[in-house]
Amino acid sequence: MNLVALMLADSRFPGGGHAHSGGLEEAVARRLVTDEGTLAPFLLGRLRTAGALGAVFAAAATRAADAPGRYAELDAELDARTPSPAQRAASRAQGRRAARAARRAWPSPALAGLLRATPRPHHPIVVGVLVGDPFEAAQTVAYHAVTGPATGAVRLLGLDPFGVNAVLARLADEIDAVARAAADHAGTAPVDLPAPASPGLDLLAEAHDRHHREEVRLFVS
Numbered sequence: 001m002n003l004v005a006l007m008l009a010d011s012r013f014p015g016g017g018h019a020h021s022g023g024l025e026e027a028v029a030r031r032l033v034t035d036e037g038t039l040a041p042f043l044l045g046r047l048r049t050a051g052a053l054g055a056v057f058a059a060a061a062t063r064a065a066d067a068p069g070r071y072a073e074l075d076a077e078l079d080a081r082t083p084s085p086a087q088r089a090a091s092r093a094q095g096r097r098a099a100r101a102a103r104r105a106w107p108s109p110a111l112a113g114l115l116r117a118t119p120r121p122h123h124p125i126v127v128g129v130l131v132g133d134p135f136e137a138a139q140t141v142a143y144h145a146v147t148g149p150a151t152g153a154v155r156l157l158g159l160d161p162f163g164v165n166a167v168l169a170r171l172a173d174e175i176d177a178v179a180r181a182a183a184d185h186a187g188t189a190p191v192d193l194p195a196p197a198s199p200g201l202d203l204l205a206e207a208h209d210r211h212h213r214e215e216v217r218l219f220v221s
Contacts, residue, residue, distance in 0.1 A: 004106060005136045008098065008127055009143050011151065015098035015123075020090050021152035021219040022046055022145065023201045026208035028156045036163050039153050043146045043167065047174055049198030051145030053081055054091075054124035055138035055182035056193050061128025062137050063186050065110045071117035071125070073190040078122045081195040084202035086209035088122075090220065095123040102130050138182035142175045152219060 007013050024042065027033045033042050057078050064070035082088045099121060102111055114121055114129050124141045131137035150164050185193055211217060 002131065002133065002136060005131045005133075005140045007105075008130065009140050009147075011147065013098075014101045015094055018148075018151070019220045020094065020148055021156070022050070022149040023204040023208065024149035024152040025156060025217060025219045026204040026211070028153070029211070030204075033153065034157070036159060036167055039150070039159070039164065040167050040170070043149060043171060044174065046149060046198070046201060047142060047146050047171060047178060049196045050087070050201055051142045051175075052178050052182065052194070052196045053078075053198075054141040054145060055178050056185050057122065058124040058128040058131070058137040058141040059134040059179075059182040059186045060188060060190065060193060061114075061125040062132050062134045064125075064129070065113060069117075070190065071114050071121070074125050075118040075121060077190040077193060078125065081193075084205045086205040087202060089209075090205070091122045091124070092120045093220070095121045095126045098123060098126045098130075102126065106130060134183040134186035135179050139175060139179035142178045142182070146171060146175070155218065 008015065011018060023046070024033060027042060033039050057074060061071075061074055064074055078091075079088060082091065099111065099115060103115075110129050111126075114125065118125075123144075127141050127144075128134075128137040131140060146168060150168050153159050154161050154164050208217065208219075
């Protein structure tokens with residue numbers, strides 16, 4: 001994995017990921033996730049749906065600079081595949097933060113072109129442009145899709161960090177499988193990209209957004 005991908009996957013990268021739980025906070029509030037045993041299927045489900053969707057768009061974004069207008073198309077198609085306004089807002093917030101940091105760390109014509117086409121890009125598209133390699137970009141986004149909720153579980157439930165990291169480690173083959181499948185679509189037209197759905201996560205995101213407006217929550221999403 002190249003250095004850019006490693007830094008983007010690092011929780012210390014100032015991309016704003018620490019503020020988002022990927023639906024985990026609402027799942028904990030509803031007692032859908034209570035321990036390592038219930039965290040594991042939650043993470044796997046998120047990886048195979050929201051994670052797979054983001055990975056596909058990250059892979060496609062690595063090739064977008066070659067086609068005029070492709071960035072705007074990708075952005076619009078990812079919007080269309082994300083029915084939850086709260087999830088769209090979370091993706092754009094993280095994308096904006098990642099792009100802000102990247103303009104200092106890795107300025108490039110591709111990044112500048114993306115931000116001209118869509119000043120508030122979705123996070124997977126930013127990752128794809130920055131990483132450049134379809135598999136590694138998809139792998140970074142797939143990994144990010146589960147590490148955010150996993151970190152949230154430690155903070156919200158007081159779970160043993162060693163145990164939570166063991167849960168993550170057991171997802172390694174699944175993460176790579178999602179990334180390989182996504183990389184196969186690097187050259188696919190945006191309109192034809194897959195759209196794995198996650199209605200449960202959409203509902204959790206909308207519920208969390210309503211509750212976040214009414215009371216203090218640890219995470220934005």
